Amino acid sequence: MPLAPTAAFINGCWTDLGIHFVVRSPVNQQMLAEVSDCGTREAEAAVQAAVVSFTIWRQTAVYQRAAILSRWADLIQIHAEDLAHLITWEMGKPIRQSRAEIKTAVTLARWYAEECKRITGESIPSQFPDKRLQIWKVPVGPVFAITPWNSPVSMVVRKIAPALAAGCTVILKPDEQTPLSALKLAELWAEAEGPAGTLQVLPSSAPAPLAERLMADPRIAKLSFTGSTAVGQKLYAQGSPTIKRLSLELGGHAPVLIFADADIAAAVAMTIHAKFRYAGQSCVAANRLYVDDAILPEFTARYLDAVSHLKIGDPFAEDTDIGPLVSAAAVQKFKAQLQDALDRGARLLCGGDAQGLWCSPTLLADLDPQSRIFHEESFSPLLPIQGFRSEAEAIARANDTPYGLAAYLWTRDLGRAYRVAEALQCGIVGVNDGSPATPQAPFGGNKLSGLGVEGGKWGLEEYLQLRYVSFQLPPAPATGDMESALSDL
Incomplete structure (x- = not known):
């Protein structure tokens, strides 16, 4: 395994606390490292460093911040x-997919290194001749960021690159x-000459007390969290006493709609990608597959054939x-959702096996609408497929969820593409596209x-706040004084 630090990173220093927790690999269940286990004392030290560093970092020339981000x-x-x-x-992510994640992380860091140069304010007209009105964009302050395990590099960069670009300092609690x-x-941030205290990393095996300490601190201006809805709701409540700004990227339950006029071959290939990358362990993974009854038998046959060619195995093998x-x-959740669906009369089309932590791609048909898989995020290679008879029915089924992160649809009808994309109640829609996410x-x-x-200029603005500044100008020189001044020239 490549070498990596195991101590906490606080105020520019590697701090071994003498208290550790074990990190094990899902690949072989072996210990990867013993990592410093941070608690409330380390949280307090990190906040103090973040506050001091913020007073300097926020005033650092934006082109200097951009240069550090570029390095x-x-x-x-x-x-x-x-x-x-x-x-x-x-x-446990297959190595090809891990390399793709690094490419995304590099693109994100470079994008924000450039975008921070375009943080601009506005001047607005005044109704008074002796006033000048300006809108400034200023960094919100020290940020607390919590990242998940499923994209442990790109998700970190997607949060901290815009925060640092905006002039904020960041305390990161990785999964x-x-x-x-x-x-x-x-x-690498330290090697790029990122100043001490601008980025701090606090690993913890018991994140709840650490998070409570940071969420209660009024000096922490913002939380950026990616994780489960249940934890997000708790953090939302914890942030209310200090009125923290929040970015919460929580659970998803992405529907996929395949209409009769779709390019079936393309729809199969892209839906395979949307579902089975990371073994389904993605917040935007396809969770429910709805196919027009007119093409359901053909689509299902082609889908089963494509699934049969997926290779399960050693994630370090290039063809896995x-x-x-x-x-x-995670395996127990896969088994429980599968068994619940089967108990309710679902038909198993393929898969259903679990050996150790490896679960086979599993497709279910003829499901009871009350099955858990229709109401819970799967985060596994388990996928239900159901038919629909009309566009209206497809939209209704897609929106029949309390979640609203991503959705996908396949059609060659431009009018339908617009109608359905407008009707879907979610933040991201892929039209004939199984991977719509992009840094910009x-x-x-x-x-x-x-x-x-997160992402794009909007992700940067999450770390900026508006400041309205009204300048009252002094009275202009009297006309006589001005003529006198001009005569002296």
Whole structure:
């Protein structure tokens, strides 16, 4: 395994606390490292450092911040293979997909290095001749960021690159299953000459007390969280006493709509990608597949054939498509949702096997609408397929969820594409596109999928606040005084 720091990174220093927790790999269940286990004392130290550093970092010339971010992006690129292997060791993602994640992270860091140069305010007209009115954009302050395990490099960069670009300082709590990737990114930030206290990383095996301490601190201006809806709701409540700004990217339950006029071959290929990358462990993964009755038999046959060619196995093998799930708890959820559907009369079309942490791609048909899989995010390679008879029925089924992150649809009818995309209640829609996310576009949802966005200029603005400044000008010189002054020239 590539070398990575194991100590906490606080105020520019690697701090070994003497208290550690074990990080194990889902690939072989072996110990990867013993990592510093941070608590409330380390949280307090990090806040103090973040506040002091913020007073300097916010005043650092934006072109200097951009240069540091650019160096950081270059270093991530230089260490791309090591970071990709860290991802695969920590969460089991197939190595090809881990490399793709690093490319995304590099693109994000470079994009924000450039975008921060375009933080501009406005001048607005005044009704008074002796006033000048301006709108400034200023950094919100120190940020607390919490990242998940399923994209432990790109998700970190997607949060902290815009925050740092905006002039904020960041305290990062990476997921306890994948802290090494985040610590490696902190090491590269220091190598890029990122000032002490601008980025701090606090690994923790018991994140709740640490998070409570930071959420209660009025000096922390903003929370950026990606994770489950249940945890997001708790953090939402914890942020209310200090009125923190929040960005919450929570659970998803993405529907896929395949209309009769779709390019079936393309729809099959892209839906395979949308569902089975990361073994289904993505917040925008396809969770429910709805197919027009007119093409349901043909689509299902082609889909089963495509699934049969997916390779399950060693995530370090170049031809592996599906690696292990991240934990035994994830496998148990897969089994429970599958058994619930079967108990309610579902028909198993393929898969259903689980060996260790490896679960086979599983397709179900003829499901009871009350099945858990229709109401819970799967985060596994389990997918229900159902038919529909009309556009209205497809839209109604797609929207029949409290979540609203992503949705996908396939059609060759431009009018239908617009009608359905406008009707879907979510933040991201892929039209004939199974991977719509890109660094320059907003990424976020609504309903129980969260609030705020990441990505694009909108992701940068999440870390900026408006300041209105009204300048009252002194009286202009009297006319006589002006003529006298001119005569002296």
